[in-house]
Amino acid sequence: MDLAIGDIVTRKSYQHDLLFRVSSFTSHKVILHGEDMRLIADAPQNDLVKAGTREITKRKKTWQDKEDYSYRLFRQDYLLMKDKRDYESTSGYQHSPNYFQIPAKVLHVDGDKTYLKKCIDFYQRFGIQVHGVHLQEKEMPLQIATLLEKIQPDIIVVTGHDAFQKSKGDKSDIRAYRNSQYFVETVREARRIHPHLDQLIIFAGACQSHFESLIRAGANFASSPSRINIHALDPVYIVAKIAFTPFMEKVGVWEALRNTLTGERGLGGIETRGLLRTGLPFVDPDEADESV
Numbered sequence: 001m002d003l004a005i006g007d008i009v010t011r012k013s014y015q016h017d018l019l020f021r022v023s024s025f026t027s028h029k030v031i032l033h034g035e036d037m038r039l040i041a042d043a044p045q046n047d048l049v050k051a052g053t054r055e056i057t058k059r060k061k062t063w064q065d066k067e068d069y070s071y072r073l074f075r076q077d078y079l080l081m082k083d084k085r086d087y088e089s090t091s092g093y094q095h096s097p098n099y100f101q102i103p104a105k106v107l108h109v110d111g112d113k114t115y116l117k118k119c120i121d122f123y124q125r126f127g128i129q130v131h132g133v134h135l136q137e138k139e140m141p142l143q144i145a146t147l148l149e150k151i152q153p154d155i156i157v158v159t160g161h162d163a164f165q166k167s168k169g170d171k172s173d174i175r176a177y178r179n180s181q182y183f184v185e186t187v188r189e190a191r192r193i194h195p196h197l198d199q200l201i202i203f204a205g206a207c208q209s210h211f212e213s214l215i216r217a218g219a220n221f222a223s224s225p226s227r228i229n230i231h232a233l234d235p236v237y238i239v240a241k242i243a244f245t246p247f248m249e250k251v252g253v254w255e256a257l258r259n260t261l262t263g264e265r266g267l268g269g270i271e272t273r274g275l276l277r278t279g280l281p282f283v284d285p286d287e288a289d290e291s292v
Helices: 053-089 113-126 137-151 180-193 211-217 234-243 253-257 285-291
Strands: 008-011 020-025 030-034 040-043 048-050 100-102 105-110 129-134 155-159 201-204 277-279
Touching: 008 030, 053 113, 053 234, 105 113, 105 137, 105 234, 113 129, 113 234, 129 137, 137 155, 137 180, 155 180, 155 234, 180 201, 180 211, 201 234, 234 253
Parallel strands: 105 129, 105 155, 155 201
Antiparallel strands: 008 020, 008 048, 020 030, 030 040, 100 277
């Protein structure tokens, strides 16, 4: 069977459990990236089977349904939060809702171009200001300081691909993970510049990442407590929850996780202050011009 970069395949040895994209080739292995999960893997070519169009369509439909359901749940939360802001900003609806909001700015650094585009689409769907950067995981610790200085974000997402490799050690050994060390180094460098947990909010990790090390390094939220796979969009839902929570309120961990596709086995974190700031009054630029 001839394989090319970009082909969609499954693994016979894992009962065809996940769809993977062929990323690259070594002399003995094919390097694979999860199509929906932030997982990196390798396999001999004879273990791989090209997925048919019908199978790809069926599986993507299943994930799309899950994404749509999660988005609807978050949308309900967002509308409830908006109603609460309207009530508080208008003294119980006694005044017109003539307020403005200062949104959070997000820097999303991703090791996968395809996932980065998909995440940016969702940020824009939520109305979140985002600057996306594609970097290989090993480059992230070297570039994060420059990016922080340039972008001046309120939230950073450090993600891509990862995997626990049992042959290289036990789950407590960070050297047994493909990219966890790079994520940890990136978080440490970001915290060197912004040490306060509420001054810069950090999500870090990917599939099966070393959760404990990422939290110790200074991440507010991270993956993966149970070393399971996480969905490509999970970081976006957590960011959106924080971005739309008023800065005088805290975001409980369960509140942030409940609308993700993976949940508490794949994601965890610490209580974190929201970032949305509301001000009064809103000045219409056209009206301001007319009054001059």
